[in-house]
Amino acid sequence: xxxxxxxxxxxxxxxxxxxxxxxxxxxxxxxxxxxxxxxxxxxxxxxxxxxxxxxxxxxxxxxxxxxxxxxxxxxxxxxxxxxxxxxxxxxxxxxxxxxxxxxxxxxxxxxxxxxxxxxxxxxxxxxxxxxxxxxxxxxxxxxxxxxxxxxxxxxxxxxxxxxxxxxxxxxxxxxxxxxxxxxxxxxxxxxxxxxxxxxxxxxxxxxxxxxxxxxxxxxxxxxxxxxxxxxxxxxxxxxxxxxxxxxxxxxxxxxxxxxxxxxxxxxxxxxxxxxxxxxxxxxxxxxxxxxxxxxxxxxxxxxxxxxxxxxxxxxxxxxxxxxxxxxxxxxxxxxxxxxxxxxxxxxxxxxxxxxxxxxxxxxxxxxxxxxxxxxxxxxxxxxxxxxxxxxxxxxxxxxxxxxxxxxxxxxxxxxxxxx
Amino acid sequence: xxxxxxxxxxxxxxxxxxxxxxxxxxxxxxxxxxxxxxxxxxxxxxxxxxxxxxxxxxxxxxxxxxxxxxxxxxxxxxxxxxxxxxxxxxxxxxxxxxxxxxxxxxxxxxxxxxxxxxxxxxxxxxxxxxxxxxxxxxxxxxxxxxxxxxxxxxxxxxxxxxxxxxxxxxxxxxxxxxxxxxxxxxxxxxxxxxxxxxxxxxxxxxxxxxxxxxxxxxxxxxxxxxxxxxxxxxxxxxxxxxxxxxxxxxxxxxxxxxxxxxxxxxxxxxxxxxxxxxxxxxxxxxxxxxxxxxxxxxxxxxxxxxx
Numbered sequence: 001x002x003x004x005x006x007x008x009x010x011x012x013x014x015x016x017x018x019x020x021x022x023x024x025x026x027x028x029x030x031x032x033x034x035x036x037x038x039x040x041x042x043x044x045x046x047x048x049x050x051x052x053x054x055x056x057x058x059x060x061x062x063x064x065x066x067x068x069x070x071x072x073x074x075x076x077x078x079x080x081x082x083x084x085x086x087x088x089x090x091x092x093x094x095x096x097x098x099x100x101x102x103x104x105x106x107x108x109x110x111x112x113x114x115x116x117x118x119x120x121x122x123x124x125x126x127x128x129x130x131x132x133x134x135x136x137x138x139x140x141x142x143x144x145x146x147x148x149x150x151x152x153x154x155x156x157x158x159x160x161x162x163x164x165x166x167x168x169x170x171x172x173x174x175x176x177x178x179x180x181x182x183x184x185x186x187x188x189x190x191x192x193x194x195x196x197x198x199x200x201x202x203x204x205x206x207x208x209x210x211x212x213x214x215x216x217x218x219x220x221x222x223x224x225x226x227x228x229x230x231x232x233x234x235x236x237x238x239x240x241x242x243x244x245x246x247x248x249x250x251x252x253x254x255x256x257x258x259x260x261x262x263x264x265x266x267x268x269x270x271x272x273x274x275x276x277x278x279x280x281x282x283x284x285x286x287x288x289x290x291x292x293x294x295x296x297x298x299x300x301x302x303x304x305x306x307x308x309x310x311x312x313x314x315x316x317x318x319x320x321x322x323x324x325x326x327x328x329x330x331x332x333x334x335x336x337x338x339x340x341x342x343x344x345x346x347x348x349x350x351x352x353x354x355x356x357x358x359x360x361x362x363x364x365x366x367x368x369x370x371x372x373x374x375x376x377x378x379x380x381x382x383x384x385x386x387x388x389x390x391x392x393x394x395x396x397x398x399x400x401x402x403x404x405x406x407x408x409x410x411x412x413x414x415x416x417x418x419x
Numbered sequence: 420x421x422x423x424x425x426x427x428x429x430x431x432x433x434x435x436x437x438x439x440x441x442x443x444x445x446x447x448x449x450x451x452x453x454x455x456x457x458x459x460x461x462x463x464x465x466x467x468x469x470x471x472x473x474x475x476x477x478x479x480x481x482x483x484x485x486x487x488x489x490x491x492x493x494x495x496x497x498x499x500x501x502x503x504x505x506x507x508x509x510x511x512x513x514x515x516x517x518x519x520x521x522x523x524x525x526x527x528x529x530x531x532x533x534x535x536x537x538x539x540x541x542x543x544x545x546x547x548x549x550x551x552x553x554x555x556x557x558x559x560x561x562x563x564x565x566x567x568x569x570x571x572x573x574x575x576x577x578x579x580x581x582x583x584x585x586x587x588x589x590x591x592x593x594x595x596x597x598x599x600x601x602x603x604x605x606x607x608x609x610x611x612x613x614x615x616x617x618x619x620x621x622x623x624x625x626x627x628x629x630x631x632x633x634x635x636x637x638x639x640x641x642x643x644x645x646x647x648x649x650x651x652x653x654x655x656x657x658x659x660x661x662x663x664x665x666x667x668x669x670x671x672x673x674x675x676x677x678x679x680x681x682x683x684x685x686x687x688x689x690x691x692x693x694x695x696x697x698x699x700x701x702x703x704x705x706x707x708x709x710x711x712x713x714x715x716x717x718x719x720x721x722x723x724x725x726x
Contacts, residue, residue, distance in 0.1 A: 061724060065518035069511055075478065076507050079485055079496050090489020091689040098479075098486025099693060103700035106475040110707035113471035116724050117715050133703070161686075164489075170692040359496070369504055376511055387522050400521065400724050 005366035009081045009358045012370045014340070016074050018333050019377050023067030023384070025332050028142060028187065029194020030060045031135040033222060038131055042124045048213040051396050051403075055215055056198070058399035059391045064112065066384045073373055075101070081369065084357035085347055092158045092165045092173065093151050093348070100144035108137035119401070142190075143183055150179030153339070154244050155348050160254045165351075178244050182339075185237035188230045189335070192291065193328040195230075199223035199298070200325050201392040203318035210395055224302050228295030235288060238335065245342060252350040261350050268345035277344075280337030287331035294324055420690045424487050425675075425682075427697075431483060433671030435476035436547075437579075440667040442469040444580020445587075445600075446513065446540030449533065452584055452599040456526065459533055460726045461596065463520055465587040466536075467725035468715035470517060472708055474510075487693060490683040498558040499550055506546035513539025521726050548572035551670045554678045555628040562626025564618060571614035575667045578607040578650070582659035587716070601656040604663070608650035611666065615644050630677040639676070643669040 034056050041049035075097070079086055086094055111133040118127050156176050157169035167173065202219035205211055252261070301317065343349060347357040361369070391399055445452075445466055453459040484492040496503065516535030522528075548569030553559045555568065584600030619640050622628055630636070646662040646669075649655065655662075 062518070062522065065514070069514050069518070072474075072478065072514075073507060073511065075481060076503070079481065079492055080500060080503060080507075083493050083496055086485055086489050087493050090485060090492070091487075091686050094482075094485040094489060095487070095689050095693055098482035099696050101475075101479045101482030102697055102704070106479050107700065107703050107707055109475045110472045110704070110711055113468050113711045114707065114714065116471075117468050117711070121714055133707075166686040167688045167692060170688065173692075359500075365500065372504070372508060376508070376515075380515060383519065387519075404721065 005361040005363055006355055006358050008366040008370040009361065010354065012373060013074075013077060013081065014337070015374055015377060016070060016077060017340075018336060019381050020067065020070035020074050021332060021336055022329055022381075023063050023070060024142070025186075025190040025193040025329070026063045026197060027060070027067050027138055028190035029192070029197065030056060030063075031131075031138050031194075032191070033194060033198065034060060035128075035131055035135045037218075038128050042128045045124075048215070051213045052215040052218065054401040054403065055396040055399050057401045059388050061112075061116065061400065062384060062387050062391065066380055068109065069380060070377065071105075073377070077373070081359050081361070082347075082357050083359040085352065088163065088352055088357075089151075089155075089165045089348055092155075092167045093148055095167065096144045096147040096151075096173070100141055100148075104137045104141035104144055108134055108141060111137070116401075139187070142186055143179075146182045146186060147174055147176065147179045150176045150182055152346075152348050153343055154178035154249045155251050155351055156249060158251065158254075178241065181237055181241045181244075185234060185241065185335075188234035188237060189328065189332055191226055192230055192234060193325070193332065195223040195226035196291075196294070196321075196325045196328050199227070199294075200322050203321035204393060205395060207315040207318055209315075213396060215396060220298070221302060224295060224298035226295075227291065228299055231288070231292040231295055235292075238284075249349055255351040264345060264353060271344075273341045273344045277338050277341030280334040280341065283334030284331045284338060287327040287334065291324075291327050291331070294321075294327075420687065420694070421684055423694070424483070424685050424690055428480065428483050428488065429671070429675035431476050431480040432675065433668050435473065435480055436667050436671045437664050438469070438473035438476060440576050440579035440663070441583035442466040442473055442580075443513075443540045443543050444576040444578065445584045446536050446580065447544060447577050448580050448584060448600065448603065449537050449540075451603065452581075452588070452596045454595075456529070458596045459529070460722070461588060461590060462584070463517065463533070463536065463726035464723060465584070467517060467723070468711060469583075470514070472711045474514075487685050487689065488682060491680050494681050495554070499553045502546050502549045502553060502559065506543060506550065509539045509542025509546055511539075513543060515539075517725060521722065521724065544573045544576040545569065547576070551674060554674045554680065555630060556626065557629040557679055560626045563621040563624055564627045567614055567618040567621050571611060571618050572670050574607060574611040574614055575663070575670065578604060578611055578647075578659070579663040579667045581607055582656075582663040585656060586660055589717075601659075604650055604659040605652075605655045608647045608655055608659070608662075612644065612647040612651060615640070615647060619644075628677070630679040632677045636673060636677045639669050639673050 034053055037049050037056070038053045040046065041053060078094075078097075111130045114122075115127065115130040115134060118130060122130075151173065154176055155165075157167060157172035158165040159168050160166075173179075198219045202216035202223065205216045206220065211217055252258075256264070298321075345353050345355070347354045396402060445462060449459065449462050453462045484495070512535050516532040516539060520529055520532035520536070548571070549559070549565070551572050552565045552568035556562070556565060559565075581600045581603040585597055585604065588597040588600060590597070622636075628636070643666055646666040650659050650662045650666075
């Protein structure tokens, strides 16, 4: 089984994409929260909120770095392992990805560098503006990637010229419902990931009564409101996509006739991919059902703690929150598995099969590439998860962006005589 | 439109070599220029802001190659697959070392991460050497030119790193690393000169470069050798900041102007679509790059996120 280059290339991409998306979801989920906190801190010159920005910024950066690493591998893997896709759909599928690298990632990484190194070197408004650019480009990046991904599901706006797809309608490409709805789904889903991570970290510190800067009470309130408000929209954005899943794309027939399409699909009926896809969909639905209960429960707890003084000591009830981030992560990965397997046997629906898109690799090369990058990803994901938990438990004083004692350029300490 | 798109690709690739040459090269030289833990910390602190802003040039190169020049990309991937996988692996190891180094405050952890950075930088430089020679010869061929050209590119990376270190490692009390880096520029330039001459000489043997435009190639070779001659002299270390940049830009320009790569005209709609979106982003891209490079001219004295 493991000498089939196609299977290895598919498994490798699935693992890369799933790992990458877990980092991406937390980046997208935390960035707006950090941005708003920093904006309020800048307006009110509030040191406590700035401490919160430094605290949440630590795990954000570690997570971002690993997101970049997995993203690099993913981008190059498209070229290395899926050259058939690039060859036929380079001008339509890869053009949004090219724009992603330049208009989004290029700017995001540079301005994140400015944010990291600018704490003591620029004014507070300039520093805030840098993170605003980082947040905006993170979302722009997700948008371009989903325009590309939506094209695979629902290819629109091109004509075939000598076996190559030439873009004819960029507007259709960008307003593709398979992209816009997916963007809404990914944004709301990522905000849920971010909110429940904030909730879990806050619960940990509130249980230990360590909240001298009110970071964690504010975090809890943010998480309660976000989870309550977004539970329905995330399902709505996901559910409306089912309408496109059933229909043929408008470009159907440009490459294969209806009869050929039926024959290809009939030959791939059932199989492991569809079973895995069903499992992914089921995981997503169960995780979402549980998540939809968390928001109201948190709001209730918050109200009770506001009005019943004594209830603030019952921190044991927060224990379940420590594990809630698992739910949105499971839902995200399950959702992607569902979306991507649902498209099979096609990589571009009704135009290119997955089997035709893979680079003709020798089994040796396929095994090398698969084992190398899978092992690297397993290590990276494990180290990152461990570091994130470690920073989360340490609190505001121990993070990588925390102000160091003695770093203040105030009066130098008087020399101490020691004889 | 095609000329503009080609120029964009060439600019991104050459820009990557010039900018990333600094941080990759300094990473390669870390064992030579930094001996104490604090010196190593300062080396990583000098690399850290740079690598964030320089590797995006390569990501953009790959993006433009895939979106506007899929035919070229297909050829490059098919011919250079093993080298590109090695490049990606080296890149991954190096960046993991950089991101993770300051995460755990233990000497053993830092040593392991420093090892990853150095090994990754060397892997990246060697992979680029083979990529450049492979692009010039039209595929991975075993030959004298491949060896000379790859070695010359690796040497140019190291030279660029040494020049960068001489400039950025200057500190209040330990000028040692900066001096070591400055001293290294002269021997590196001399080695580069020898390898450059060898590459020019072996270019006429079988298994040499297959591209056209011999006049352009000769002119670029003159630029490269001239820059290296200047760096080899007594005033070398002082000029090296500019000469090393000119020298490492030459491989990029050679690939862009002389390599025999298959291309297809970019379809108009795709080109317009990309340029309409790219144009408004360019000022922001330039602003961020210039700002970051200017702001971090001196590595932070206090420990930062990376080191």
